[in-house]
Amino acid sequence: MQKFDAIVIGSGQGGNPLAKKMAEKGWKTALVEQRYLGGTCINDGCTPTKAMIACAKVAHTVFHSKLWGVHSHGLMVDLPFIVARKNNIVEQFREGTAKGLHADGVSVFMGTAAFTGNKTIKVTGHKGEENILTADHIFINTGTTPHIPPIEGLADVPWLTSTTILDEIVIPKSLIILGGSYIALEMGQLYKRLGSAVTIVETSTQLVSKEDPDVAAVIRKMLESEDLLIYTGTQAERVTKNGKNIQVDIVTGTSRETLTATHILVATGRSPQTAALQLQHTNILTDEKGYIQTNERLETTEPGVYAIGDVKGGPAFTHISYNDHLIIYKNLFENANLSVKTRQVPYCMFTDPQLGRIGITEKEAAKEGIPVKVACLSMDKVARAIETGQTRGFMKALVHEHTDQVLGAAVIGPEGGEIMSLLQMAMLGGITAKQLREMVFAHPLYAESLNNLFMTLEK
Structure with missing residues (x-):
């Protein structure tokens, strides 16, 4: 068993700076990462999507350049190049994360963390090797993963998520997107501008259901002006494979229709990554969806164990995860007595x-x-x-x-x-x-x- 002062589970945008700062303060600190250093933001979210959205905006500008009196002669989208550019940026950020952790003396364990007690975890590496770690302070930063709804037949077709679609090197001829919130709309506009025929299916009566109706209406009008086909107040009842195509049976009120596309993207929200943690071996409580419960200082129901970032629910934004680490750090080392209750929660949807x-x-x-x-x-x-x-x-x-x-x-x-x-x-x-x-x-x-x-x- 290896004894540490602090263990951070998950290399996200809150976990990494917290681990580095604790190590700088002299705490013997371990960080456990199951997949890639940098978490969702660097590997699957903000960094890769905004890199590709930038390419799509260039394509859109070139395609419509005559509106500015500039006449282009043909347009060819090189998706393998776009994906490679995205991957190079991700690798650059990921390598920077690794160098920063190493420079500050953080012990990094690549593998899956599971609690064996309130302050003890077992890390199972990718080759089956095991390490037992213990610490008085543990910080859970395991984030979320795409939620896959229980739609009949969905499991039998090759669906995509906001993670897997980013590595496609052939532009989908047609794309059905289940979901009508921030991720769905960013992805929808992105792939429409690259050349896909995009259809969005949203269960709520408006897009981005948390926003005011006038905001949602303008966003819908903006996307429809780019020829995205949008259904709201619509349920996807069944998904089937039909040759090379995918069919989705939808219901809007009393109207039924069947949509057909070459690809389907599931963007219906996200679920917390807590199952593998085996929290039943601890006093840490979760809600009915699996999100870890914390107080306003981000401490769980087990003293000394904290949750930061998306895994605790609430605003699921990278900048909130980063702010979580500041609250915890200043409370632990500066007696700041900070709370999540009074902080501002800005956000941006990166449509164009x-x-x-x-x-x-x-x-x-x-x-x-x-x-x-x-x-x-x-x-x-x-x-x-x-x-x-x-x-x-x-x-x-x-x-x-x-x-x-x-x-x-x-x-x-x-x-x-x-x-x-x-x-x-x-x-x-x-x-x-x-x-x-x-x-x-x-x-x-x-x-x-x-x-x-x-x-x-x-x-």
């Missing part, structure tokens, strides 16, 4: 244009009885957007009627995430809507449109 979101939605404000004014500005009224020929989308901000504080914002537009981040900082700094309306921004930035956004409250 982007959706940047921060704070409460109109739906939430109405539900909680918060008096708000809504500032709204269409992107076709933004000078920079007109000049660049990117006028799809709009900006919306919720302002408290009495305090003039910004409570939330949604920005659908070019660099929507960057504009949202400005509003996020305003919210954190207590800058009022009036101050933003009168603030001096460099002309003609997208940021300057915040003047006009908040001027709409005067009308």
